[in-house]
Amino acid sequence: MSNLSSKPYQIGYALTPKKEKTFIVPSLLSYASEKGVVLAKIDPSKPLIQQGPFDCILHKLYDSDWKQNLQDFASRNPNVPIIDSPDSIEILHSRISMLETVSKLRITNTGVPKQITVTELTDMEDLKLNFPSIAKPLDADGSETSHKMHLVFDKGGLKDLTPPFVLQDFVNHGGVIFKVYVAGKYSRCMKRKSLPDIPEEKLVNLKGSLPFSQVSNLAAAGGEGSEIEKTEMPPEKLVEELVEGLKEELKLNLFNFDVIRDGRSKDKDKYIVIDINYFPGFGNLVSGETIAVASGPEAAKRGTTTGGVAVVEVDCDVGLVNDLV
Ligand SMILES: O=P(O)(O)O[C@@H]1[C@@H](OP(=O)(O)O)[C@H](OP(=O)(O)O)[C@H](O)[C@H](OP(=O)(O)O)[C@H]1OP(=O)(O)O
Ligand SMILES: Nc1ncnc2c1ncn2[C@@H]1O[C@H](COP(=O)(O)OP(=O)(O)O)[C@@H](O)[C@H]1O
Ligand SMILES: [Mg+2]
Numbered sequence: 001m002s003n004l005s006s007k008p009y010q011i012g013y014a015l016t017p018k019k020e021k022t023f024i025v026p027s028l029l030s031y032a033s034e035k036g037v038v039l040a041k042i043d044p045s046k047p048l049i050q051q052g053p054f055d056c057i058l059h060k061l062y063d064s065d066w067k068q069n070l071q072d073f074a075s076r077n078p079n080v081p082i083i084d085s086p087d088s089i090e091i092l093h094s095r096i097s098m099l100e101t102v103s104k105l106r107i108t109n110t111g112v113p114k115q116i117t118v119t120e121l122t123d124m125e126d127l128k129l130n131f132p133s134i135a136k137p138l139d140a141d142g143s144e145t146s147h148k149m150h151l152v153f154d155k156g157g158l159k160d161l162t163p164p165f166v167l168q169d170f171v172n173h174g175g176v177i178f179k180v181y182v183a184g185k186y187s188r189c190m191k192r193k194s195l196p197d198i199p200e201e202k203l204v205n206l207k208g209s210l211p212f213s214q215v216s217n218l219a220a221a222g223g224e225g226s227e228i229e230k231t232e233m234p235p236e237k238l239v240e241e242l243v244e245g246l247k248e249e250l251k252l253n254l255f256n257f258d259v260i261r262d263g264r265s266k267d268k269d270k271y272i273v274i275d276i277n278y279f280p281g282f283g284n285l286v287s288g289e290t291i292a293v294a295s296g297p298e299a300a301k302r303g304t305t306t307g308g309v310a311v312v313e314v315d316c317d318v319g320l321v322n323d324l325v
């Protein structure tokens, strides 16, 4: 752990302006400072080796100049941890390789939805397709279009879509999604609003496609007696196995994944992973106890107006940003 009497531990951060606004909040800065940690903004357009010195780099930028900049820095500073490696992050930028990591885990009662990749609309005739399905852009790189999805009810619904995309079975799951946040050794599972079930009898009258985007960011009616409150959490052991398995497979410190209960399965404990994101919005977590990231009331207690994040202890032995309190 860092020690207040020693030199501050310098974490350089390189984030988009949006991410900086939600992550580098006053509560984080003051908490970090209490722990002897300084968060210093990096100018990504300038060589990293001319900035700093840094004990650790935290980033969520993906352009090739930045990756080169990081690589130059890493080759001169091989002992400075980079959270996280661009090659590891890259796996999450395709909705194919992203879910392949889950398939490799072979954990009982978990899996991924069936999906096919569509690169051209012309060959669709020969394919066996299931409806309803969700068309998701192949790239999941945080770009403007990467969250633009379509519910597709029949073959006709495909004609207005722009390849490449994956066509994934829509799985009824009771309208509630579980988001599992991982930050180093901490993880947290929470419920969020999701798309409602599509009963078979309704499907007969549904035609074409319906666009949607970032459903789980919609304000959820999560009060007493709500669907969200009534929904049982997935078994802790299963979540733990997924967290450990994915950490090992992905070699990432900061990520979250979306899990839904498979309503088609007779086994009520079958869960599937539908999405994995690098360095998500940790500020969306709800606090109340000692958890990975504190937001809302905890941030208020700290006298900040943002519902943001209080983070960061540094384990100097392994050199990871691994304690989010
Ligand atoms: O906007 P936020 O704070 O909700 O965070 C987004 C995440 O929302 P979540 O934490 O799951 O609620 C969001 O997760 P979902 O894809 O919505 O499951 C992404 O991680 C998003 O990053 P990007 O646009 O894919 O690079 C995240 O966006 P950035 O904050 O990284 O820009
Ligand atoms: N296979 C699926 N079956 C049912 N609902 C799904 C499925 N995939 C995604 N969803 C719903 O669509 C939302 C967005 O899909 P997701 O893959 O998480 O994209 P994003 O990267 O934009 O979060 C999910 O939060 C969930 O509500
Ligand atoms: Mg998602």
Ligand SMILES: [Mg+2]
Pocket: 140, 275, 276, 277
């Ligand atoms: Mg996502």
